[in-house]
Amino acid sequence: MDKSKSANDVAEGSNRDRTDAKRRKLDNEGTEIHQPLWYHPSSFVTWNCNGFSSRARYNQELLHKLVNETQNPDVICIQEARLKASGPGEQRGKPLKDKDHEHVQTALSEPFRLYTPFWSLADKKYAGTLTLVRKTCLTVSGSSTENNIEGSYDANFVAYTPRSAIDLILRRLGTTRSDCGIDEGEKVAGVDDNTQNPPSPCKKPAQQTSLKSFFAPKKKSVTSSAKRKHYRHDHNAEGRFQFFFFPGMDFVQTYVPNNGTKEESFRRRRQWDRDMTNFVRDRNKILYMYNKNKGNDGDNRIDSSLDRKILWCGT
Secondary structure (H helix, E strand, O other): OOOOOOHHHHHHHHHHHHHHHHHHHHHOOOOOOOOOOOOOOOOEEEEEOOOHHHHHHHOHHHHHHHHHOOOOOOEEEEEOOOOEEOOOHHHHHOEOOOOOHHHHHHHHHOOOOOEEEEEEOEOOOOOOEEEEEEHHHHHHOOOOOOOOEOOEOOOOOEEEOHHHHHHHHHHHHOOOHHHHOOOOOOOOOOOOOOOOOOOOOOOOOOOOOOHHHHHOOOOOOOOOHHHHOOOOOOEOOOOOEEEEEEOOEEEEEEOOOOOOOOHHHHHHHHHHHHHHHHHHHHHHHHHHHHHHHHOOOOOOOOOOOOOOEEEEEEO
């Protein structure tokens, strides 16, 4: 050993070796992946790319640098993807196959080959977010690449509206809104959070039932146990919100709407601020009531303590 090295240098090198060994263990996509208690990502990069398709077409070198020069972070957050969604509803989690689709897929299969992409897009080429999670990080966190493909994501791992994120936390901790004192609120079927002009909630006038239909055999409810196990993904109307439940932390990516200069944009931003405030309030209420009622004796693979970490990235 070089005698010129101080004890501090030796200790620092030893710590670095242990960190590198942990990273190598996580990088191994084969067998025997170690699953630490309450695992969560530890390195993050966030970037407003101002159009992912144009970057994929003309700036491949920049995308490689984004990964290599940041030493393969666990999570990469990209805002303002500006890709059109395949359709409304769940299809907002899948880019439309247009002239730019090939370039986007090439970027995902080369610079980001070690990552699983999570899309949330708008109905037009506007806003939109992309979160890239390392496959090894995804695996040790209890999910898998097989359960997270474009347009079909693990509903017990990721959510795309503040409301559905709260529902995800409740499911993972095995509690309910009523147990935690959270209002159910009004939710119109088929309407995403932050939609500016939701349909009127007025009901159609009731029609008189005939004797024949009254005594006819009743159809089975569509809310069977099999149906209840499937949680449909709602997306923010402009793909501005993504939430991930890791065993050791909650992770949020947002692309905040601009205040603009018109009353319509002011109103949209005020609604956004209310939604974010309600999300944080309800999350804190869940953790408080869960610990009060169950004494934090739930699944020991999940950090459900009052100081459970939350990290918020984005612009």
